Amino acid sequence: MDGSVLLLSSILSILYLFECSQIPVQEKMLLKALGLNGRPNPVNRAPVPKTLWDIFEKGIQQDNPCRMEGFQVPGNILRSYRDQGPLISSELQQGSLCLRKHLFFDLSAVEKQEQITLGQLEIKSRHNVYYGQEFHLRLFRILQMSLKGMRQHKKSQKLIVAQSFRLLHKSLYFNLTKMAQDWTNMEKNMGLVLEISTTSNSSSSQCEQIHSFIHISLLTVSLDPSSCKTSRVKRSSATPQLTPSNICKKRNLYIDFRDVGWHNWVIAPRGYMANYCHGECPYPLTELLKGTNHAVLQTLVHSTEPESTPLPSCAPIKLSPISMLYYDNNDNVVLRHYEDMVVDECGCK
Missing domain, CATH: 2.60.120 (Jelly Rolls)
Known part of the structure; x- marks a missing residue:
């Protein structure tokens, strides 16, 4: 789902403000999405098998994740x-x-x-x-x-x-x-x-x-x-142009697992560039803003009835997966591919 990384970024930001002694509801929701019933606390850390390291370092096959x-x-x-x-x-x-x-x-x-x-x-x-x-x-x-x-x-x-x-x-x-x-x-x-x-x-x-x-x-x-996704949106070959700072576009966001108290069970990566979307979708929508047909019509209506119709939202339109190597709730070593974890492109919806 398109908003998963925004949700992830929000949750991890909120976690940073909480004490580790109390797991907030937001973290429980995220851990459940990751296939965990709570924050792992590995006691007997098993060595990571070489096979798992090799696959993790090789990375995800983008065409067949x-x-x-x-x-x-x-x-x-x-x-x-x-x-x-x-x-x-x-x-x-x-x-x-x-x-x-x-x-x-x-x-x-x-x-x-x-x-x-x-x-x-x-x-x-x-x-x-x-x-x-x-x-x-x-x-x-x-x-x-x-x-x-x-x-x-x-x-x-x-x-x-x-x-x-x-x-x-x-x-x-x-x-x-x-x-x-x-x-x-x-x-x-x-x-x-x-x-x-x-x-x-x-x-x-x-x-x-x-x-x-x-x-x-x-x-x-x-x-x-x-x-798993049956189809993936191809990257645009067009060269991006410079846009004003308040226009909808991808912004950099690096998530460090140590900052949210996950470093003791996440083996690798130590963090990753998740990114997020932010900015306005003004009328008229240009090709650069990659607006949907619905967004184009919505901005048109907004130009005539601004009080009753809001502007489209800036949201991810292209996301990519990452691999995580970690200890689960039973102290097993797990390598798992997660979809929609990195924002690659943003657009107006």
Whole structure:
């Protein structure tokens, strides 16, 4: 919507006047528009995955802002979830079994209107190491939870991955898109079981390699259709002419997230040039003021009946998106594209 940046600029200006101890109604409205249920307050800051940094630094594809390049899937929201599952009792780790772990990722932040287009599990080593020992990996989907202390029934889990690997400084990736889609329903989200074993009876030193170096995370790409535009207004190739200071035009406005108390959860950018529209739309409207047909007629009527008909308003006619990298309310790292955040051109409406 055309007035979204004006609303954003007004809200952020108002926030600067409030104490951080009390979140004003305006901020709550803006946070809700950004897909957040309150101002995030990250406690355990997860490192930002390199993939998210790379996509953020590459920027938004202006001609196709609702496609995540690098993954080749539709999407404008990228989330990285940390594993929250516990280790399964060491009593079960016998023979060649080094590690048995419950993997769980909380996808409650995904909104109802979002469509998950990719779910990717990443298992990697933390350091640049290589060991000749070969390991076997098995990944099970939990279909039914067992009571604490009871042995897992065979029918309560389904084998979905079985492969061998060596500890290298590279990641193992597994496509879990269908499961991630199911996991947005919390009743269906029982997680996974990861088992890692050696080819022979495990020695403590071999198993310590697994415990010390394995890091697990889930990445999802999702599409919020309400934030995508099917068409975009092309920039005018005409060279702008100088206009009087009181004429409708774009004015510079830089928003610094530190000034509004958002710097502790917004990772990047630190701020951005939002701009705003201000000025008069006098009669007769010139081509420079980019007035709509309605605005042209309104100024004509105003010239004859100024008391009953106001002049058109100066408003954004061309806006562009930005990307934000931030921690959400669950301490997940999120990369999200937001439409209509920067005023590029102004006109009379």
